[in-house]
Amino acid sequence: QSVLTQPPSVSAAPGQKVTISCSGSSSNIGNNYVSWCQQLPGTAPKLLIYDNNKRPSGIPDRFSGSKSGTSATLGITGLQTGDEADYYCGTWDSSLNSWVFGGGTKLTVL
Amino acid sequence: EVQLVESGGGLIQPGGSLRLSCAASGFTVSGNYMSWVRQAPGKGLEWVSIIYTGGSTYYADSVKGRFTISRDNSKNTLYLQMNSLRAEDTAIYYCARGTYYYHLPNYFDYWGQGTLVTVSS
Numbered sequence: 350q351s352v353l354t355q356p357p358s359v360s361a362a363p364g365q366k367v368t369i370s371c372s373g374s375s376s377n378i379g380n381n382y383v384s385w386c387q388q389l390p391g392t393a394p395k396l397l398i399y400d401n402n403k404r405p406s407g408i409p410d411r412f413s414g415s416k417s418g419t420s421a422t423l424g425i426t427g428l429q430t431g432d433e434a435d436y437y438c439g440t441w442d443s444s445l446n447s448w449v450f451g452g453g454t455k456l457t458v459l
Numbered sequence: 460e461v462q463l464v465e466s467g468g469g470l471i472q473p474g475g476s477l478r479l480s481c482a483a484s485g486f487t488v489s490g491n492y493m494s495w496v497r498q499a500p501g502k503g504l505e506w507v508s509i510i511y512t513g514g515s516t517y518y519a520d521s522v523k524g525r526f527t528i529s530r531d532n533s534k535n536t537l538y539l540q541m542n543s544l545r546a547e548d549t550a551i552y553y554c555a556r557g558t559y560y561y562h563l564p565n566y567f568d569y570w571g572q573g574t575l576v577t578v579s580s
Binding site for chain 2: 453
């Protein structure tokens with residue numbers, strides 16, 4: 350059972366938009382920045398979004414992040430088959446003194 | 460260019476010990492928060508441990524008392540000493556470079572390719 354809750358899977362057609370939610374509490378998302386990483390099949394995770402809504406250099410603006418209260422959301426527009434991957438949210442939990450990840454969401458582009 | 464290269468994984472019997480290494484280049488491990496994250500086969504990411512620039516260390520409850528994170532500044536290398544290994548420690552172990560905000564870990568911006576640890580008799 351992960352401290353951060355994500356849907357196990359989402360799917361959408363190419364060109365469409367999808368959102369992935371990440372729900373936590375005041376000890377983690379509510380008081381710390383959220384980041385998102387993308388893990389393509391068979392590869393290491395890669396930073397996608399940091400500080401709730403900032404994109405590292407090289408990440409297209411089709412990817413966006415937002416945070417409200419104790420929840421965060423990753424948005425992906427203009428879906429491509431190359432976006433099929435697992436997506437994880439993460440943040441520091443100040444009560445646990447631990448980094449916490451969501452359980453991960455598998456994106457399928459139909 | 461920032462690079463992280465893990466090594467030291469392999470097949471180990473339950474109860475055994477193993478030391479993982481993560482050689483860094485393009486930055487200094489001592490100047491960054493460094494972490495280990497693992498992923499069991501077919502499962503999600505699980506944070507394992509972190510070492511702050513000042514040397515403070517934190518561990519997941521699942522490994523506390525069995526694993527030790529450390530670094531060698533002269534070799535610019537991060538380590539994870541794993542003792543009393545269990546079958547449930549079987550996973551790919553990634554090292555990651557972290558950033559911080561007001562002394563708290565903020566995000567992981569670079570990841571290594573991982574090293575596989577298999578605990579089995």
